[in-house]
Amino acid sequence: MWRELFTSLPFVLIISLATSLLLYFYGGRISAKGTKTQGKLAQYACGEELPAEKLQVNVERFFIYAVFFLVFDILAFMLATSLGSPGLMPALYATITLLAVILLLPMLKSRIG
């Protein structure tokens, strides 16, 4: 019973988290405590002034790849669930997806340039 507990996933996760937290707090104990000046607490930057509010993540670049990612992750999981019956059907499914990549990529190129 103890053996199953000590090698179970939640226990391993907790142990790993505890190790990270231990290192983190130990680092806090032994680290040098300097004085805090305004210049020290400023961000690393140079050139033009850029306030933090103006930093935005450009979602547009992500979008097309995120859609691709979604479609092909489904392929990966379809293949993962086809373990019981290897052979023609998974191969056929994967071939169709392969053809879709080959056909879709030039279309994507002509669409976004």
Next chain:
Amino acid sequence: MAWEVGLLALLSTLIYPGIIFLVVIALFYQWVDRRFYAKLQNRYGPIYTGPRGILQPVADLIKLLAKEDIEPSAVDKQIFRAVPVLILTMPLTALFMIPITGTWALASFEGDLIFIIFLMTLIAILAFLGGWSSTNIFSTLGGMRAALQALGYEVPMAVSFMGPAILAGSLSVSKIVQWQASHGLWAILLNPLGFGIVIVAFLAELERIPFDIPEAETEIVAGWQTEFSGRKLALIRLALDLELVLASGLVTALFLGGPTGPIPIIPGIAWFMIKTLVLVLIFSNLRALFARFRIDQMVSGSWKYLVPLSILQIVMLELLLGWLSF
């Protein structure tokens, strides 16, 4: 004796092949990587701390832990503090599902391959969050690149992992290793393309030189790690070292037969060390060989070549299995 078995399990989780062993081997592989990389560039690499500089990674870790931890006033404090702790937790947890001493991993269950893929995706997402919470132009750019890069390499990697899984008929890393051991056949022989794709994808996952775009120091200082210092940087560095062990251990388990070999006298741990060391040297060699790609080249190249090749590999494997079963 029930409690003695329990104690043994607890010790193996904490010491060998658990936490302490994993951290030691991660620091050792960092030394191997740095020495070999330096040799390829006609440098010495670390030589002063310990014999041949073998203790240099430990010294670096302690030095970073003891340095002042500066949090810029503009950062999003909760995420900024959580990211280093969590990013170290992920590869440590995943390494418990890799067989190291024998054909069984310490914490193995059916479907742990999927769980490892999930943990590796979380590492990329944490990198993005770390860059974003720093509210710094360099960090935000680096984090965005990390996320975009993850969208590129994740799919071919996951599809290539399915090759050995289909061969063994299981999604458990331990069972894949056992299948290879009992059949006396390494999965790389039937998945050569998949092996190459996984190596390339892991170079991107580890942010190593042809794909070190998220932390390209000539363009964006240190990428998403720019604002991290002191103990936070120490944890991130240790996490990257553990990721190297995870990458080489996972490739060993899935494609190279895991900790088993043709000579039965040599124990499993020795086979594990030999195979992972060879893989670490391959990673270092590739790191010294290439120059950095641009992010758009990396993502579009991955979708143009890696994804179709990985699917092609699966189609060939499935057809071969179907042909053999007739």
